Amino acid sequence: MSVLQLPRANFHGTTTWDPNTANNSNKIYNEDKALPIKPPGVAWDGFVDWLTDTVDVRGGGKTVRGGWNVYGDHNVIFDQLTFVSAEAADGPATNDPLIGKPITIVSEGFTDRKPGGRLVDVDPYGSTSSQLFFDRIVIGDDDVGVTGHRVTRMYSRWIGSRNLDENGELMIAGPVGVIWQCGLDKDRLEWSANADSSPTLKALRQAIEADPGSQGIVLTFATYRTLYYQTASYKGQRLDDAVKLSAAYKDGFTGGNPAVSVTTGSLGLWGADELSTGPTDRFLVPAQRGSREAALKAVGPANARLDESAGTVTLDMVATVPETDAELTKADLGDLSLQVIPAGGGAPVTIGTPLAYSGYERDAYQRSGGTVTFDLGGADPETVEAGTLQVVSAKYNVAILSEQVLLADTDQRGCYVDQDEEREITVRVYDRGAPVADGKAKVLISQFDSNWSRMTMSAVTPDGKPLNKVVLDVENGAVSFKVKVTQPGIVYLVYTAFPADQTAPVVRPDPQIQGYTALRGMPFDNQLEQNTGDDELSWKFLYENVLRTWDKVYPIMSEVRSLHTKSVFADMAEQVRFAVDPQQFETGWYMPITRDLSAGKRKLILRYLNLLPNRVPPDDDSDTQPFEMPAERAEV
Numbered sequence: 001m002s003v004l005q006l007p008r009a010n011f012h013g014t015t016t017w018d019p020n021t022a023n024n025s026n027k028i029y030n031e032d033k034a035l036p037i038k039p040p041g042v043a044w045d046g047f048v049d050w051l052t053d054t055v056d057v058r059g060g061g062k063t064v065r066g067g068w069n070v071y072g073d074h075n076v077i078f079d080q081l082t083f084v085s086a087e088a089a090d091g092p093a094t095n096d097p098l099i100g101k102p103i104t105i106v107s108e109g110f111t112d113r114k115p116g117g118r119l120v121d122v123d124p125y126g127s128t129s130s131q132l133f134f135d136r137i138v139i140g141d142d143d144v145g146v147t148g149h150r151v152t153r154m155y156s157r158w159i160g161s162r163n164l165d166e167n168g169e170l171m172i173a174g175p176v177g178v179i180w181q182c183g184l185d186k187d188r189l190e191w192s193a194n195a196d197s198s199p200t201l202k203a204l205r206q207a208i209e210a211d212p213g214s215q216g217i218v219l220t221f222a223t224y225r226t227l228y229y230q231t232a233s234y235k236g237q238r239l240d241d242a243v244k245l246s247a248a249y250k251d252g253f254t255g256g257n258p259a260v261s262v263t264t265g266s267l268g269l270w271g272a273d274e275l276s277t278g279p280t281d282r283f284l285v286p287a288q289r290g291s292r293e294a295a296l297k298a299v300g301p302a303n304a305r306l307d308e309s310a311g312t313v314t315l316d317m318v319a320t321v322p323e324t325d326a327e328l329t330k331a332d333l334g335d336l337s338l339q340v341i342p343a344g345g346g347a348p349v350t351i352g353t354p355l356a357y358s359g360y361e362r363d364a365y366q367r368s369g370g371t372v373t374f375d376l377g378g379a380d381p382e383t384v385e386a387g388t389l390q391v392v393s394a395k396y397n398v399a400i401l402s403e404q405v406l407l408a409d410t411d412q413r414g415c416y417v418d419q420d421e422e423r424e425i426t427v428r429v430y431d432r433g434a435p436v437a438d439g440k441a442k443v444l445i446s447q448f449d450s451n452w453s454r455m456t457m458s459a460v461t462p463d464g465k466p467l468n469k470v471v472l473d474v475e476n477g478a479v480s481f482k483v484k485v486t487q488p489g490i491v492y493l494v495y496t497a498f499p500a501d502q503t504a505p506v507v508r509p510d511p512q513i514q515g516y517t518a519l520r521g522m523p524f525d526n527q528l529e530q531n532t533g534d535d536e537l538s539w540k541f542l543y544e545n546v547l548r549t550w551d552k553v554y555p556i557m558s559e560v561r562s563l564h565t566k567s568v569f570a571d572m573a574e575q576v577r578f579a580v581d582p583q584q585f586e587t588g589w590y591m592p593i594t595r596d597l598s599a600g601k602r603k604l605i606l607r608y609l610n611l612l613p614n615r616v617p618p619d620d621d622s623d624t625q626p627f628e629m630p631a632e633r634a635e636v
Helices: 044-051 199-212 241-252 362-366 379-387 526-530 539-552 556-560 565-571 575-581 599-611
Strands: 009-018 053-055 062-064 076-088 104-107 118-120 129-131 136-138 144-150 159-160 174-185 216-227 259-270 282-286 302-307 312-316 336-341 349-355 372-376 388-393 398-404 404-410 413-419 423-431 439-449 470-473 479-485 491-499 515-521
Touching: 009 241, 009 362, 044 539, 053 241, 062 241, 076 104, 076 118, 076 136, 076 199, 076 259, 076 362, 104 379, 129 174, 136 174, 144 174, 144 199, 144 216, 174 259, 174 372, 199 216, 199 259, 241 526, 282 388, 312 349, 349 372, 404 491, 404 515, 413 423, 413 479, 423 439, 479 515, 526 599, 539 556, 539 565, 539 599, 565 575, 575 599
Parallel strands: 413 515
Antiparallel strands: 009 076, 009 259, 053 062, 104 136, 118 129, 136 144, 159 174, 174 216, 216 259, 282 302, 282 398, 302 312, 312 372, 336 349, 336 388, 388 398, 404 423, 423 479, 439 470, 439 491, 491 515
């Protein structure tokens, strides 16, 4: 079903992101070992201060050595994200009480801070593996709304530079846009007492109850046009550049410096056989990536669905038409025609009336959540069903989108594999938006390094064969395989579906349109744990070999609970035991937030906790460092 069929509600607003940025640099953090990198001449007790220094940027200007958010806590908040329009089963619901109400993302945790999710990269150095951990989504409020519980975390998808930034106003990842999707389990939906006063929620509830194959509610949304240095202040001064931020750090500022993205999307019915974390409708990919025209080159993907009973084809163009500037002016591509190329060949057939610029300019886009519906007009539904869709720009007289008939993708877009551990990954395959029939397609697995530039061999099958150029037959719409790693680090497993009667294609990696798994081989720490006896497992050993990473690279953790103070760590022993449990990995409770704790070091932590209170080997000093709570806190 997805957001491409009614009922549907559309939302718009902003999202704030507060990630720690120090681990993004391979000069600060070793992602293979999950260890801080201390430069010569810098003492450990001066490491965080070193992170907050300014350094010169190539081409001029300054930045903070540890990035734009050294004290980020990875929190994500849907800020002023509200419903702007709604459509019940029979069309627009202009007076729906859901309109104007918020969407809230919630994670459980040990603090009383504002609810939110957790933004964590599988690959800290890269930009193609962001994950959004959360526990539930609140749609509306206690009066009119529904609360849904996640099935799994969200992942960034369709990653691309969508803003032309013609005025040069955007920095860092400002021009980049991505989409996210999450499914909310139908068996754990909590409807408010007055939910049925919303025609859209009532229709959604009825549709879920009437369809045994329905999985619940799905939200698909884009985040884009990210602004930095917008939200933090200290002692009454806005911290609107790196120099001011560094100076505030030096003076005692330990607050976050969240970035802010515009957010636009829709919610609808989560249908049978659909992924939780990514769209699976008919997939239209950019057709002019090599164009010299900036607007054509920046066009992003789209999804489409034929509704024969309604006589329509609906497109989700939430990530398709680029913006030209920080004010979100949409690029003018002229009238956009939806066409189908018949399966047997012949001239393209236009579906319905072309979409004028007024139908996809900024305000129209935001009101509709990026969805656009074309009436079939004179187009034959069977031709549309069997043919290949494309979208043509009248201004440039070229197809800007072309349908990719087969899609291979997975809900396991991020995967962590410990030393000697096996993980099973399932990839689902779709043919024009429906599960592919047996015998019709195969899947090629390719393996690339963290730069997407060369093939690697570190992800292997349980019997040691490299998972590279491996072809699997599709059965029941999917392929499954088991994976191990031969070394720590990042690899990308890329999935390409192709017709079963053809040879496997040559794969050119493209994270915007390909299905893949960002796989992190966790640090190989089993030997460290096995070679450390209880008589060696002192506080000093635990801190220097395990805890120092999160104390130094993620200093906000010690602002909440000091990781360098023995007595504080002992006092939170039961919290730590609970938080490092792999059963909590998907939840907001899990620690470390960054998900880079290896199995070997987890065992060392648990063994140390088991030695408390009286069997821990003594150190010369009771505490590794003194700890004082800073007097000044963030004003965000």
